[in-house]
Amino acid sequence: xxxxxxxxxxxxxAGFSLILNAHxxxxxxxxxxxxxxxxxxxxxxxxxxxxxxxxxxxxxxxxATAEICRxxxxxxxxLTMYDVDEYVYDALRAGAGGFLLKxxxxxxxxxxxxxxxxxxxxxxxxxxRRLIEDVVRRGTARPELRRRLGELTDRETDTLRLIARGLSxxxxxxxxxxxxxxxxxxxxxxxxxLGLRDRAQxxxxxxxxxxxxxxxx
Numbered sequence: 001x002x003x004x005x006x007x008x009x010x011x012x013x014a015g016f017s018l019i020l021n022a023h024x025x026x027x028x029x030x031x032x033x034x035x036x037x038x039x040x041x042x043x044x045x046x047x048x049x050x051x052x053x054x055x056x057x058x059x060x061x062x063x064a065t066a067e068i069c070r071x072x073x074x075x076x077x078x079l080t081m082y083d084v085d086e087y088v089y090d091a092l093r094a095g096a097g098g099f100l101l102k103x104x105x106x107x108x109x110x111x112x113x114x115x116x117x118x119x120x121x122x123x124x125x126x127x128x129r130r131l132i133e134d135v136v137r138r139g140t141a142r143p144e145l146r147r148r149l150g151e152l153t154d155r156e157t158d159t160l161r162l163i164a165r166g167l168s169x170x171x172x173x174x175x176x177x178x179x180x181x182x183x184x185x186x187x188x189x190x191x192x193x194l195g196l197r198d199r200a201q202x203x204x205x206x207x208x209x210x211x212x213x214x215x216x217x
Contacts, residue, residue, distance in 0.1 A: 003113060004031070004074070005051045007033070009053075012102070013031050019106045029047055035061060038064045038068065039059065039064050042074055046072060049077060049113060049117045050065075051079060054078050061087065077112055081103075092204050098116040119198060156186050159187060160206055169184055169187070
């Protein structure tokens with residue numbers, strides 16, 4: 001797996017690169033010191049995943065994430081120092097596949113990179129709480145999103161609801177009493193029908209549409 005590390009602090013970049021390069025299945029192919037450089041390097045190197053700091057000069061992690069998701073197929077895992085960072089919600093909507101706090105342990109970092117690169121959503125508990133709070137603050141569910149929910153089958157709707165609860169494909173399969181292959185098909189179909197990039201955006205959609213409400217997960 002090819003990873004690009006973007007952070008404006010030299011020590012963080014070096015530390016993340018050292019940890020990731022120690023894993024046999026991960027290679028850090030480049031580094032970037034700000035958002036604009038992250039976009040340029042991502043387009044040049046075409047990594048599988050970009051490890052993105054959210055607060056950087058010239059172009060912040062939100063804008064850089066949106067541009068990278070538009071111009072490449074790379075997944076983006078966003079790192080933040082703050083569990084209540086105001087950019088969390090915007091970065092998820094921009095296409096970030098997951099969020100992790102910078103104080104995470106090294107094994108958590110490696111696991112996060114592997115999960116997000118494989119298409120799983122990864123949201124630290126504090127980040128999920130922030131997402132819920134933002135949805136509540138913004139008010140009622142958006143009616144146009146409710147209409148789009150009608151395009152899903154009952155099983156796809158159930159799958160989306162379970163994704164929003166943070167369940168993996170294996171856990172969803174057990175919950176719905178179907179095979180994991182069937183769950184993967186449901187996930188692929190619902191992402192296509194709703195025009196979503198990945199599971200993280202599916203979580204946002206579930207809350208914004210009102211399919212999942214705070215306290216139900």
